[in-house]
Amino acid sequence: MSGEFDGLVAVVTGGASGIGRAVAEELSARGARVAVLDVKGTEFVCDVTDDGAVRGAVAAVAGRFGRIDVLVNNAGIGAQGSVAGNDDAEWLRVLDVNVVGIARVTRAALPYLRESPYAAVVNTCSIAATAGLPQRALYSASKGAVLALTRAMAADHLGEGIRVNCVTPGTVDTPWVGRLVDAAPDPQAERVALAARQPHGRLVAPEEVAHAVAYLASPRAGSTTGIELPVDGGMSGLRLRPVTS
Template sequence: MSEPAGAGGEFGGLVAVVTGGASGIGQAVAGELAARGARVGVLDLKDTEFVCDVTDDASVRRAVTAVAERFGRIDVLVNNAGIGAQGTVADNEDAEWLGVFDVNVVGIVRVTRAALPYLRRSPHAAVVNTCSIAATAGLPQRALYSASKGAVLALTRAMAADHIRDGIRVNCVTPGTVDTPWVGRLLDAAPDPVAERAALCARQPHGRLVTPQEVAHAVAYLAGPAAGSTVGIELPVDGGMAGLRLRPAAS
């Protein structure tokens, strides 16, 4: 759980739930929302007060109810919990496909479903899903992960259409490659971690990995009361990867 730095700020008086909030992007988001005045319930498998397995509906409902009982309301939901996968369509067994979709897609469904009764009562209700550049750009060795994030993007738009008249705004962020513990583990497992990091940095036009804090700032914008007319969008945080086509740098 993250307590706010103070009662003021754009999220003053609001309560946010962040799934996968114990590390990486989720931890940065929880900290940013708290710094802007929110009371934050961090949901994760461990290392948090509100333990939650997004693949288990009963666990989800217990955790969401616990946050609402602790703080009296829920205004913002950040569906950030997710897992990765590598390989082409030939490389992942059915069980892994089902497992990744269960976390990355159906997990969003479970948590949002549990939070909806509280969000409908909020005057500033917002849902932000963590998507990925993999939803919109063909990346090698990411067939399963890309398919799951493509589903997150489509789900975000459908949720936005379904719930805008409930007063709930739904959007998503689409980060590029972020310097998270998961990416760090991938780099450590590479035959040449230094070369692999350089390649990941080079494919993003600004020449480096995205920081979790940069994604957190984008999430805070989408979730904030000031973004009241921002609905159903995907906000890239990818150093220009989605939209820019640079010529090779001069040698």
Template sequence: MSEPAAGRGEFGGLVAVVTGGASGIGQAVARELAARGAEVAVLDLKDTEFVCDVTDDDSVRRAVTAVAERYGRIDVLVNNAGIGAQGTVADNDDAEWRHVFDVNVFGVVRVTRAALPYLRRSPSAAVVNTCSIAATAGLPQRALYSASKGAVLALTRAMAADHVREGIRVNCVTPGTVDTPWVGRLLDAAPDPDGERAALRARQPHGRLVSAHEVACAVAYLASPAAGSTAGIELPVDGGMSGLRLRPPAP
């Protein structure tokens, strides 16, 4: 196993796997890691060389094995694949609860489990999970989604405790509302798209949606060998939503 190559960026010589990397946050992460020198393997349901369904353990293992055979190593894993859900606790049936947890939580488990043998051999192993502000703040009409992301946050901390002494750092990002195709579809389906977008902007103290690139830069920090003493944390990328309590603007 070769050491990271010098002179090719902070991720030079490292191989990163990004699930859900064909669009949105995952695509921004894949591009950012590649720009910083990583060889990036995108795992997604379509539009990628490494087709992977994170709800299917056989599909996950085939994809991870294919990455390892192609590049000879895996150093960074970004568990980004996820789906959303709307409604109160009474609005989603059991099948939808199972499906969202199957993707958002068990998907993290399956991919990490498959990648662990390769991560254990890396000199710069890091796992970054995409969580959400929904894990730490009560948001209306997001009961199922919030529950799944709360599980991702707890899982991140447990994984960090299990693997830090193996040299594998595990962290997560907790974005606020990000300007992604999924959010765009929600806004388009709202009775008042402009009003809904204004409301989403207003609830984040900096007054706008978070960009996918901003989340990608946070992921890159957590995954970087330069963050070797950062483990078991959640890094908010939410315009201050999680910690700031601003006074209402003057009339």
């Protein structure tokens, strides 16, 4: 691999599975030393809704590796239903993980990022932030907040040499999506429908998202900040004509 991350330390939240795991593996393959933060299954156990746990985990990473250069805020949870489909407790739970969790981890990492000549933050957003999807009101609200937060963070920290961007995947073939498919009345039909929603006709691979994250985090992307990078098979920008026989 190119090794553009040689000597750099990356923190990936929610990195034990799915997109986060693919990101951790990609950054490691490109030369980074990667610390995975997750609620289980990793050396740096961390619940992003617990400020004390977040600060402790970030300090432990910095103590182990001596620096933090890249932060990938990937930890997140899903939600289904219309605006009336979840009670207040569920709204607060999802927003706490998906939005405030980003703020907590970034806040804890800022002192270390400020010391890096190649500081970059990449947030995992979603196509749900920019396209109205049925039965995703709460999830869409949380990811819309992530998009706005990304831009605000980019503005706040540009002067400190910290780049902030986000990646906006379409429907990715992750364990969470797999569970949604399995719970559907007709799992095969549900998978076909989810695949067809993307113009290129299939689910997005986690590795494809990881490549986009690696670009945004790379020192080679030093003039890229405050953007959303779609990885959605054309869903956000293409309006294809229906295929007729």
